[in-house]
Amino acid sequence: MAREKIIGPGGPSDDDRKRDAALRPKLLREVIGQKKVAERLQIAVDASRKLKEPLxxxxxxxxxxLGKTTFATVLPNELSTTIQMTSGPALSKPADMLPFLTNLEEGSILFIDEIHRMPRVVEEFIYPAMEDFRIDIVLGEGVNARTISMTLKRFTLIGATTRGGMLSGPMRDRFKMREHLDYYTIGELAQIVGINAKKLNTPVSDGACNEIARRSRGTPRVANSLLHWARIYSAARSDGTISEPLAHEALDVKEVDADGLDKNDRRYLEVLIDVFSGGPTGVEAIGATMNISTDTLTDEIEPYLLREQFLVRSPRGRMATPKAFALLQKPFPKPRPDEKGPSLFD
Structure with missing residues (x-):
């Protein structure tokens, strides 16, 4: 039987990407949240202008x-330059990089999303491009092979990754700035919801902005998705205005609860508690019971449950916390006298 693949609140669809692009800020001063990151980028932009050098x-x-692509698209607007965009999985061989590198303008930006998925052979090919603004092209094979060095325009490479640890050390060291983006506060998300609702010409109350923000997992992309749902729900069931009661009703219909958990998050916890007595158990066993691939569980479902302390990963497997038992209104089991090894009571 085929395993189910879920696109949850953290997994963007094509519609999500288009919607996010339409709602993205255009300049650094319009960015909500990530204040320290935006401040450091503004300093780098100001220096680039004064020194007449690329970032x-x-x-x-x-x-x-959390806004990695947003920052990448804001920077060329700040510098009045162009941007080319690609992704790590699309670059399977060095030749795939040539159209991007040879079409670069002086001071322009090349953005590579999911850069950790770029093959090592492509990584090594762009090292001289990043350091010396040149590339080496090998023509011919065997004894007739010769190398041509091509000079490039000075440019800025911006990489985005959800798994920085998967980048090789030499690749990571070639970035002059490395910025980690963290989750947003409810206040910041409520502000984002309010601004984006105006862009969509949708009246929304402050209470509705806070309600949507509270269920958005600290993530603007999720907030935009929930705002979109509340907007179409309001258009279908009301007068197009998103009030707090209507936002509450719309999100309940979408099965996103007050903790930001969706039906698959709750199903995971139900399986772990009802079938495996709260654990510890392996993710493979949970995936087999839910008929969902382990990659989907580890990449899309577990991170939020771990962050919100509904779940812990122990050396013996996944374990539900007292908070998870309370959410499902289940009594938390006391440890058995003969229980060995680490537990939540240690």
Whole structure:
């Protein structure tokens, strides 16, 4: 039987990407949240203008949906330059990089999303491009092979990754700036919801902005998705205005609860508690019971449960916390006298 693949609140669809692009800020001063990161980038932009030099290469890392692509698209607007965009999985061989590198303008930006998924052979090919603004092209094979060195325009490479640890050391060291993006506060998300609702010409109350923000997992992409749902729900069931009661009703229909958990998050906890007595158990066993791939569990479901302390990963497997038992209104089991090894009571 085929395993189910879930696109949860943290996993963007094509519609999510288009919607995010339309709602993104255009300049650094319009960015909400990530204040320290924006401040350091503004300093780098001001220096680039005064020194008449390209920005140094920049690496953004952090969980999905926190604004890595937003920062990458804001910077060329600040510098009045162009940007080319690609992704690590699309670059399977060095030749795939040539159209991007040879079409670069002086001071322009090349953005590579999911840069950790770029093959090592492509990484090594762009090392001289990043350091010396040149590339070496090998023509021919065997004894007739010769290398041509091509000079490039000075440019800025911006990489984005959700798994910074998967980048090789030499690649990571070639970025002059490395910025980690963290989750947003409810206040920041409420402000983002309010601004984006105006862009969508949708009246929304402050209470509705806070309600949407509270269920958005600290992530602007999720907030935009929930705002979109509340907007179409209001258009279908009301007068198009998103009030706090209507936002509450819309999100309940979408099965996103007050803690930001969706039906798959709750199903995970139900399986762990009802089937495996709260654990510890392996993720493979949970995936087999839910008929969902382990990659989906570890990449899309577990991170939020871990962050919100509904789940812990122990050497013996996944374990539900007292908070998870309370959420499902289940009594938390006392440790058995003969229980060995680490537990939540240690």
């Amino acid at each position: 140094g290469h920049i690496l953004f890392d952090g969980p999905p949906g």
